[in-house]
Amino acid sequence: MPGLLEGVKVLDLTHYIAGPYCTKLLSGLGADVVKIERLGEGDGVRWLGPFASHNHASGEGAEIPPGPPLRKGGSPAPEDGAWFLYLNTAKQSLALDLKSAEGRRVVLELAGKADILVENFAPGGMDSLGLSYAELKTANPALVVTSISNFGQTGPYRDWKASELNLYALGGLMNITGEPEQEPLKEGMPLAQLGAGQNAFAATMAALMYAEETGEGQQIDVSIAEYATNILENALMQFSYSGQEYSRVGNRGYGRAAWGIYPCQDGHVGIIAGPDQRWPEVARIMDREELSDPRFTSRAGRLEHADEVDAYMLPYLIDNNKVDIFKAGQESGLGFSFVATMKDILEMEQLLYRDYFVELDHPVAGKLTYPGAPITAEEGVDAWVFRRAPLLGEHTSLALNSWLGYSETQMSDLVQQGVIAQSNGV
Amino acid sequence: MQKPPERMPLKNYRVLDLSRIWAGPYCTKLFADMGAEIIKMESLSVYDSHRGPVSPARGIAAYPDGEPGEEPWNRNGWFNCLHMSKYSVTLELTEAEGRRVFERLVSVSDVLIENFRQGSLERLGYTYEDLRKHRPDLIYVSMPAFGNTGPWKSYLGYGIGQEQLSGMAHMTGYRGEGPMKSGINHGDPITGSHAAGVLMAALRHRRKTGKGMYIDVSQQESSVALMGPEVLAYQMTGEEPERRGNRSGWYAPANSYPCAGEDRWVTIAATNEEQWQSLTQAMDADGLATDPRFSTLESRWENHDDLDKIISEWTIGQEAYEITHKLQDAGVPAGPVLRGPDLLQDVHYKDRGTFVTVDHPQVGPKQYPGIPWKMSATPGTVRWPSPTLGQHNRDVYGELLGLTGPEIDQLEQTGIIGTKPTGSRII
Numbered sequence: 001m002p003g004l005l006e007g008v009k010v011l012d013l014t015h016y017i018a019g020p021y022c023t024k025l026l027s028g029l030g031a032d033v034v035k036i037e038r039l040g041e042g043d044g045v046r047w048l049g050p051f052a053s054h055n056h057a058s059g060e061g062a063e064i065p066p067g068p069p070l071r072k073g074g075s076p077a078p079e080d081g082a083w084f085l086y087l088n089t090a091k092q093s094l095a096l097d098l099k100s101a102e103g104r105r106v107v108l109e110l111a112g113k114a115d116i117l118v119e120n121f122a123p124g125g126m127d128s129l130g131l132s133y134a135e136l137k138t139a140n141p142a143l144v145v146t147s148i149s150n151f152g153q154t155g156p157y158r159d160w161k162a163s164e165l166n167l168y169a170l171g172g173l174m175n176i177t178g179e180p181e182q183e184p185l186k187e188g189m190p191l192a193q194l195g196a197g198q199n200a201f202a203a204t205m206a207a208l209m210y211a212e213e214t215g216e217g218q219q220i221d222v223s224i225a226e227y228a229t230n231i232l233e234n235a236l237m238q239f240s241y242s243g244q245e246y247s248r249v250g251n252r253g254y255g256r257a258a259w260g261i262y263p264c265q266d267g268h269v270g271i272i273a274g275p276d277q278r279w280p281e282v283a284r285i286m287d288r289e290e291l292s293d294p295r296f297t298s299r300a301g302r303l304e305h306a307d308e309v310d311a312y313m314l315p316y317l318i319d320n321n322k323v324d325i326f327k328a329g330q331e332s333g334l335g336f337s338f339v340a341t342m343k344d345i346l347e348m349e350q351l352l353y354r355d356y357f358v359e360l361d362h363p364v365a366g367k368l369t370y371p372g373a374p375i376t377a378e379e380g381v382d383a384w385v386f387r388r389a390p391l392l393g394e395h396t397s398l399a400l401n402s403w404l405g406y407s408e409t410q411m412s413d414l415v416q417q418g419v420i421a422q423s424n425g426v
Numbered sequence: 427m428q429k430p431p432e433r434m435p436l437k438n439y440r441v442l443d444l445s446r447i448w449a450g451p452y453c454t455k456l457f458a459d460m461g462a463e464i465i466k467m468e469s470l471s472v473y474d475s476h477r478g479p480v481s482p483a484r485g486i487a488a489y490p491d492g493e494p495g496e497e498p499w500n501r502n503g504w505f506n507c508l509h510m511s512k513y514s515v516t517l518e519l520t521e522a523e524g525r526r527v528f529e530r531l532v533s534v535s536d537v538l539i540e541n542f543r544q545g546s547l548e549r550l551g552y553t554y555e556d557l558r559k560h561r562p563d564l565i566y567v568s569m570p571a572f573g574n575t576g577p578w579k580s581y582l583g584y585g586i587g588q589e590q591l592s593g594m595a596h597m598t599g600y601r602g603e604g605p606m607k608s609g610i611n612h613g614d615p616i617t618g619s620h621a622a623g624v625l626m627a628a629l630r631h632r633r634k635t636g637k638g639m640y641i642d643v644s645q646q647e648s649s650v651a652l653m654g655p656e657v658l659a660y661q662m663t664g665e666e667p668e669r670r671g672n673r674s675g676w677y678a679p680a681n682s683y684p685c686a687g688e689d690r691w692v693t694i695a696a697t698n699e700e701q702w703q704s705l706t707q708a709m710d711a712d713g714l715a716t717d718p719r720f721s722t723l724e725s726r727w728e729n730h731d732d733l734d735k736i737i738s739e740w741t742i743g744q745e746a747y748e749i750t751h752k753l754q755d756a757g758v759p760a761g762p763v764l765r766g767p768d769l770l771q772d773v774h775y776k777d778r779g780t781f782v783t784v785d786h787p788q789v790g791p792k793q794y795p796g797i798p799w800k801m802s803a804t805p806g807t808v809r810w811p812s813p814t815l816g817q818h819n820r821d822v823y824g825e826l827l828g829l830t831g832p833e834i835d836q837l838e839q840t841g842i843i844g845t846k847p848t849g850s851r852i853i
Contacts (some may be wrong), residue, residue, distance in 0.1 A: 004624075004627040004628065004630075004631050005627055005630075021652075025620075029624070029627050048676055050659050050662045050663050051662065052658075052662045067724040067727060067728065068674075068675060068676045068723065068727050069675065069676070070676055070677075070723070082655045082656070082658040082659040082662055083655045085655075085658055086654035086655045086657075086658050087654075087655065133802075151774060152778055152800070154777065154778060155774045155775075155777040155778045156773050156774050156777055157754075157774040160754045160759075160761075161701070161754065161757060161758065161759040162695075162759045162761060163674070163680060163695040163759045165672055165674070165680055165681075165682075165695050165761075166693045166694075166759050166760060166761035167761070168693075169682070169691070169692075169693040169761045169762060169763040169764065170761040170762065170764055171764075172765070172766070172768075172769045173608070173609060173610070174682070174693070174763050175609075175763050175764060175765045175766075176608075176609025176610070177598070177606065177607075177608050177609040178600070178606060179600075179606075182600060183671075183672065183682045183684070183691060184682060184691055184763050185598065185599070185600065185606060185671065185672060186598075186672050187594060187597070187598040187608050187612070188594065188596075188597025188598040188599070188667065188670065189594055189597055189598075189652060189656065191594070191612065191616075191652065194652045195616065195619065195652075198616065198619040198620055198623070199456075199619050199798055199799060200799070201619075201623040202456050202619055202622040202623040202626065203799045204623075205622075205623050205626035205627055205630070206435035206436060206460040206626060206801075206804075207435060207801060207803075207804070208626075208630070209435050209436065209626060209629070209630055209633075210434075210435035210803070210804055212630070216803055217803070218802040218803035218804065219801075219802040220799055220800070220801050220802075221799060221800040221801075221802075222798075222799045223778070223799075226775070226798060226799075227799075229769060229775065229780055229781070229795055230615075230795045230796075230798035231452075231615040232610065232769075232795070233448065233507070233610050233611070234488055234504040235609060235610065235766065236507075236769065236770075236795065237488065237504050237506070237794075238487035238488050238503060238504075238766075239766030239767060239770070240503060240770065240792050240793045240794065241488060241489060241490050241491070241503035241789070241792055242487040242488075242489065242490060242491050242492045242503075243491075244487035244492070245765060245766050245767065246609070246766060248609065249609075250606070251604075251606060251607050253586065254609075259586075260586075260607060261590065261595060261604070261605055261606070261607050263604065268590075268604060268605050269590075270586060270587050270590045272584060272586070272587065300483070330581040330582065333582070334582070335581075335582035335583055335584050336587070337586070337587030337588075337590045337591050338590060338591065339590045339593075339595045339596050339605045340590060340591050340592065340593045340596060341593065341596050341666050342593055342596075342653075342656055342657055342659075342660035342666055342667065343666065344593070345592070345653065345657060346657065346660070346661075348591075349576075349577055349578075350572050350573075350576045350577060350578040350579075350646070351646075351647070351650070353576040353577060354573055354575055354576050354644065354647070356647050356650070368658050368661050369657070369661060370654060370658065371647075371650050371651050371653065371654045372647075373651075374620045374624075374647060374651035375620050375621060375624045375641060375642075375643050375644075375648060376641070376642045376643070376644070376647075377624065377628060377639055377640075377641050377642075378639070378640045378641070378642055381631070381639060383624075383627075383628075
């Protein structure tokens, strides 16, 4: 079976990160996802590097040019940026001018056939394109319309601009990450946007099930900043319950010692001193008698003497490599970890054993190894499909023909009017 | 038990929830938010460790005013924010009578979800095949740290570990310094949210085909899925990603800047030329726009240190919200670094009802994060506060399974169900 969501039609008006991750999960599960891209420039994330062709053009081991890995806007759009390639697997690309009257008509017609429409324009963007929820609902009352935006479709900050950094700050995650004496820190990956995309996927699935049962579609309003406020766990709750603010604690767990990221011989490891009754195991692994000191046997004791505990652990850590330390802990029933690099991930025995990665060949980017399904559904079901990201406009005619039955003549008229474009291949 | 909500997407589905801590409970929280009936099952001897110890010290901030009270396991805010609108039952699966009740509960459930250490349920005698004897179309979601197969399958993992083993921690940190953990156990909600969406797809598939499914969740794979772009980038460049602090790999300036007050910060980003020009105007720094060090995106990126110094000098005397309003009025992305109290008082979140006040019988009215998205036709609401341990034993075993009063009394007397823990391991 080609995917759990085979037959579900998704009209994808998303760009950059949050929206495309949502529709990547839908296309990955086999939904028929048609991504509308701007003529010429395509999704803005196409212009963010690095790009595979850098190496192709200059040969193996070529120096990366200085400066940010970007290409300037214009045409033709790059096909081989890492971000676009990953976030748009298994989608079809339809290049269309949304701002033209004919383009709008075509999109409304597509919306009439779709089960789901996902968009992440700034709030009001769909209205100004003549594609407000009211208009979409008229075209298709059962349509699920998922809107993802920085701050949501309502509220005083609705029209504020934001990058991941600002969302992380306003969402409360940043204040609790980093060293207490240094500035608050965002995480390196745009996890607010990606996480909001994940939640948008779950919300969309719920609304799809409801629409299929009742015939009633609806609009979903996902705010990226609000998503962040939903996952603050105890950092928010302890203030709500007792008025005590959560603070930054660097690499130590909040209110914990021997619990966090430590340097080791070849990188960094995560030491988790499990429950008190397992502390002797930690002391044994670290091979330091001093760690058996009764002052350290309780969580409170370790916290009180945290620096001393760290000092006793460090010699063992510095003398051993991350995988050995990780396994020494795990083999003793302790949830140790290590800070994996990208190279570590690609070579990780557990992921390789489980056939996690998929290799996809792309006409411009070539063969690359992609992380596969985030979750495995088994029992004789091919839940996921794996196909490379589309070239800009690669599926323009295919989608218009399969969804709307457009003829060659109708399509070439639209091409001549500058409403749609087809990829000439590469 | 309560009548199911009238108009909710998942109101017809019952989930038997053996999951603990955060990853599994976040998945079922999203299900509860969408109207599903969640029966959270715990053991009196090993309850969900998010409830905290049986006898915690006083002063721990997760309890109301730091006071654990007589039943601390019912008063922990960390637990209580994840279990609203769920039912709570207890059951001892090591006892024969407990197993009989469990099997009856499986037979009336659509989904069973657990995030025990790999193989735990199997050791109790329940493989997917065994469970299916009681419910042929059951969907079974098993989410151990590293999945149910492979050399690491029996290893333990927590959210903090998944941040590291997925490469997220490798990318997080101050420039020139080592990797940094996030302030939360970030691997957990990532897995919970992925699992929720895929589980809905599996329920939909069952509706169409009548077939259940075994869903094998590796919390690690779920986290690595968000690292995809960097995994590809590494193959393209041969270079590991750099830790950039709060800067961007693509544009400049982007950073956090100190403001008036203790540990107060504002974030500012100019993602394109227009926003850069607007920033210089809002800063009223005429020379800046024409300074050759900052005339192009590339040069701003290269001279980021100089630029940060100039911007910091401008921000340091001003209040973070004030700067934010000034910049947002000019169309420049900006935002204060909000702390706990700020979040609960922020006008935007108040306007959207992001946080909801819920009255818990052993805690009183407190604020909680609400449903993380809004829906026009099925808005949903928090239906009841987080349940106390075993609060719904009589409802679920009596009303749902049809056990008689004396039968339930017998279960209580033999310690197979109850409301008072007999011990709990805490990690």
